[in-house]
Amino acid sequence: MILTVTLNAALDITHRLPELVPGTSHRVAEVIERPGGKGLNVARVLGSLGYETVVTGFAGGPTGAVLRERLAGQPQPRPVRDALVPIAANTRRAIAVVATSNGETTLLDEPGPQVTADEWASFLMTYETLLRDAEAVALCGGLPPGIHVGAYAELIRRARAAGVPSVLDTSGEPLRRGIAARPDLVKPNADELAQLTGSREPVRATRDARRRGAHTVVSSLGPDGLLAATPEGVWRATAPAKPKVTGDPAGAGDAAVAGLLSGLVDSLSWPDRLSRAVALATAAVLAPTAGDFDRAAYEELLPGVAVTELLPAA
Amino acid sequence: MILTVTLNAALDITHRLPELVPGTSHRVAEVIERPGGKGLNVARVLGSLGYETVVTGFAGGPTGAVLRERLAGQPQPRPVRDALVPIAANTRRAIAVVATSNGETTLLDEPGPQVTADEWASFLMTYETLLRDAEAVALCGGLPPGIHVGAYAELIRRARAAGVPSVLDTSGEPLRRGIAARPDLVKPNADELAQLTGSREPVRATRDARRRGAHTVVSSLGPDGLLAATPEGVWRATAPAKPKVTGDPAGAGDAAVAGLLSGLVDSLSWPDRLSRAVALATAAVLAPTAGDFDRAAYEELLPGVAVTELLPAA
Numbered sequence: 001m002i003l004t005v006t007l008n009a010a011l012d013i014t015h016r017l018p019e020l021v022p023g024t025s026h027r028v029a030e031v032i033e034r035p036g037g038k039g040l041n042v043a044r045v046l047g048s049l050g051y052e053t054v055v056t057g058f059a060g061g062p063t064g065a066v067l068r069e070r071l072a073g074q075p076q077p078r079p080v081r082d083a084l085v086p087i088a089a090n091t092r093r094a095i096a097v098v099a100t101s102n103g104e105t106t107l108l109d110e111p112g113p114q115v116t117a118d119e120w121a122s123f124l125m126t127y128e129t130l131l132r133d134a135e136a137v138a139l140c141g142g143l144p145p146g147i148h149v150g151a152y153a154e155l156i157r158r159a160r161a162a163g164v165p166s167v168l169d170t171s172g173e174p175l176r177r178g179i180a181a182r183p184d185l186v187k188p189n190a191d192e193l194a195q196l197t198g199s200r201e202p203v204r205a206t207r208d209a210r211r212r213g214a215h216t217v218v219s220s221l222g223p224d225g226l227l228a229a230t231p232e233g234v235w236r237a238t239a240p241a242k243p244k245v246t247g248d249p250a251g252a253g254d255a256a257v258a259g260l261l262s263g264l265v266d267s268l269s270w271p272d273r274l275s276r277a278v279a280l281a282t283a284a285v286l287a288p289t290a291g292d293f294d295r296a297a298y299e300e301l302l303p304g305v306a307v308t309e310l311l312p313a314a
Numbered sequence: 315m316i317l318t319v320t321l322n323a324a325l326d327i328t329h330r331l332p333e334l335v336p337g338t339s340h341r342v343a344e345v346i347e348r349p350g351g352k353g354l355n356v357a358r359v360l361g362s363l364g365y366e367t368v369v370t371g372f373a374g375g376p377t378g379a380v381l382r383e384r385l386a387g388q389p390q391p392r393p394v395r396d397a398l399v400p401i402a403a404n405t406r407r408a409i410a411v412v413a414t415s416n417g418e419t420t421l422l423d424e425p426g427p428q429v430t431a432d433e434w435a436s437f438l439m440t441y442e443t444l445l446r447d448a449e450a451v452a453l454c455g456g457l458p459p460g461i462h463v464g465a466y467a468e469l470i471r472r473a474r475a476a477g478v479p480s481v482l483d484t485s486g487e488p489l490r491r492g493i494a495a496r497p498d499l500v501k502p503n504a505d506e507l508a509q510l511t512g513s514r515e516p517v518r519a520t521r522d523a524r525r526r527g528a529h530t531v532v533s534s535l536g537p538d539g540l541l542a543a544t545p546e547g548v549w550r551a552t553a554p555a556k557p558k559v560t561g562d563p564a565g566a567g568d569a570a571v572a573g574l575l576s577g578l579v580d581s582l583s584w585p586d587r588l589s590r591a592v593a594l595a596t597a598a599v600l601a602p603t604a605g606d607f608d609r610a611a612y613e614e615l616l617p618g619v620a621v622t623e624l625l626p627a628a
Contacts, residue, residue, distance in 0.1 A: 022334045108340050110342045
């Protein structure tokens with residue numbers, strides 16, 4: 001199975017309304033509640049593709065209970081297995097206000113719950129147990145209050161000790177510390193990459209990020225596709241046509257991670273892994289919510305993804 | 315005891331952040347969750363003043379459970395007694411995004427829960443039971459889906475049959491239908507009054523509203539105070555100085571209703587009831603959240619409220 005870790009899971013709430021005007025009152029036309037947080041979105045894409053997937057991390061309070069209830073039985077054909085560790089504090093909400101008149105999305109991210117030392121210890125035991133059956137593990141998103149900034153580095157070292165390849169998708173100091181623990185794959189976006197390396201030149205920044213410790217770095221560059229610095233060379237993969245974003249662009253990076261993880265456990269070549277990741281990311285921005293993708297668009301896009309080798313193996 | 319009815323109660327969530335910019339992501343600095351809906355706010359003010367108060371209406375789902383948990387033990391010195399009727403659907407959320415840089419408040423009101431015919435029948439039984447011990451009843455706010463538009467008219471007739479004076483604070487068609495059932499007091503604001511009567515001239519509109527069936531109409535005119543058309547005459551009551559709004563102005567109307575209700579059960583004269591209502595409404599806009607008021611400001615304001623008779627009894 002594939003394991004995804006979401007230490008700061010959220011209940012994603014989407015409010016659809018005609019237009020958001022600060023300082024005024026709005027009647028919300030439609031409310032959608034879904035399990036949220038990067039690792040849960042990655043798992044949902046994997047389950048939709050038919051991969052056996054287990055999610056862990058933290059969930060607590062009334063919001064955590066709703067999150068777990070919404071997770072049960074989803075997605076098809078392979079529901080995600082819930083191995084979230086209970087905490088006393090309330091799981092955060094992440095509210096996306098979608099203005100239907102102009103497609104504009106406004107995000108309100110609540111602060112994460114305080115996690116205690118005992119809860120972290122309980123999580124580590126769960127994590128070690130789950131690693132025994134994992135073919136790969138993805139470590140996704142930010143850290144809630146109470147979790148030390150080197151947490152991902154610790155989880156990467158434990159995965160390596162268990163012989164499980166690790167994928168890291170986070171930002172800021174947790175990313176910096178995590179890379180130094182030598183994960184198998186890191187997937188920053190353009191902003192995270194620039195913050196890490198100080199460079200906005202994608203090829204330079206991606207290779208620089210790799211030199212900091214990651215075996216492979218795959219940078220997601222929005223409509224410009226993916227850039228991969230691997231031990232076998234540097235590649236760029238782009239979709240056949242820049243998609244018109246109709247849904248939640250935040251889900252694209254999570255779908256790319258799902259593509260890379262599934263390609264890893266299927267032992268695909270780098271060009272094939274990148275094609276899958278780009279097609280999934282593109283199909284994700286056509287779906288209305290993060291963690292979903294347009295299946296027909298994915299299958300149509302897949303053969304048309306262009307993968308070019310920019311530099312041979314170093 | 316005083317009974318307040320909130321058919322479309324809400325979990326009030328306040329998000330404090332520096333500035334709300336549509337189309338961008340925001341980290342919410344502070345989250346406050348409180349029981350919400352006009353009748354619950356009125357009850358909280360009454361409990362703070364020391365009156366025995368019971369709340370009924372509907373609560374359901376995980377949001378309803380949080381609402382009831384937050385209601386328990388609040389406020390002091392007299393916690394409100396919870397007689398909300400359970401429903402299967404989820405109580406709505408009402409999110410107030412408060413921008414701390416400019417004090418601007420943006421409201422996101424979710425649609426109310428669907429209430430079934432059985433749940434409405436169950437509510438009516440609870441209501442009849444509670445009326446036996448009630449000195450007055452306030453019927454507050456909008457109607458959730460599934461509740462017929464003449465619901466308040468029905469509740470007013472039942473209160474009269476039980477010998478309990480009724481106060482109605484709602485808008486639109488439920489207000490129009492409710493007035494026709496001859497409640498003892500109606501408290502529209504300027505917009506509700508204009509919608510009901512077609513007139514923006516406060517004295518004319520307030521008297522016109524009264525002619526539609528209410529024994530007394532007290533209109534809340536924001537910083538211009540209250541205008542009361544009573545069987546004993548027409549009065550205007552204004553605060554000593556227009557307050558600088560620092561909190562949630564939505565709570566002012568609810569505090570005014572609490573003042574009028576408590577003055578009714580205390581058998582105060584109209585000038586004294588109006589003074590209390592104006593002082594409470596003014597003290598409420600100085601408090602950060604609806605249902606609270608600044609106690610020191612209330613006591614300081616009370617003797618300074620100006621009440622003038624505009625017209626003698628008709």
